[in-house]
Amino acid sequence: MQKINLLILFMLIISISNLISYEIKKDEIIKVKTLIVSYKGPGKSESNFSVKKEDKNKFPFELLGIGLENFINQIGPENILEIKSLSHLMGFSFVVVYKEKKK
Known part of the structure; x- marks a missing residue:
């Protein structure tokens, strides 16, 4: 598992606690996905999602x-x-709240 900056994790917890409630149908569930990128230096970054080879050197x-x-x-x-x-000096993230059909 990739290391996540403690401050980003703390900011994530605060953000999730501020979410509003949603109306969903009986056959739906709410899920949360966090996309995180941390900056390691010029041309070097780390993420918790897959990145194509040609995109590795992007900001x-x-x-x-x-x-x-x-x-x-x-x-x-x-x-x-x-x-x-969410943003921090060394990392950026999106918290995505979405609905999904129950299986």
């Missing part, structure tokens, strides 16, 4: 945008309930 903000776009396309934009952003 962390660009990587986070690519990761968010891929995730939204994967689950469908109609299922997104809320997206919150």
Whole structure:
């Protein structure tokens, strides 16, 4: 498992505690996905989602945008309930709240 900056984790907990409530149907559940990119130095960053080889040298903000776009396309934009952003000197993240059908 990748190391996550403690401050980013703390900010995530605060952010999740401030989420609003949502109405969902009986066959749906709410899930939370966190996309995190941490800056390690020029041309070096670490993320908790897969990144293509040609995108490895992009800025962390660009990587986070690519990761968010891929995730939204994967689950469908109609299922997104809320997206919150968090930032820190060495890392950036999106907290995505979405609904999913029960299996």
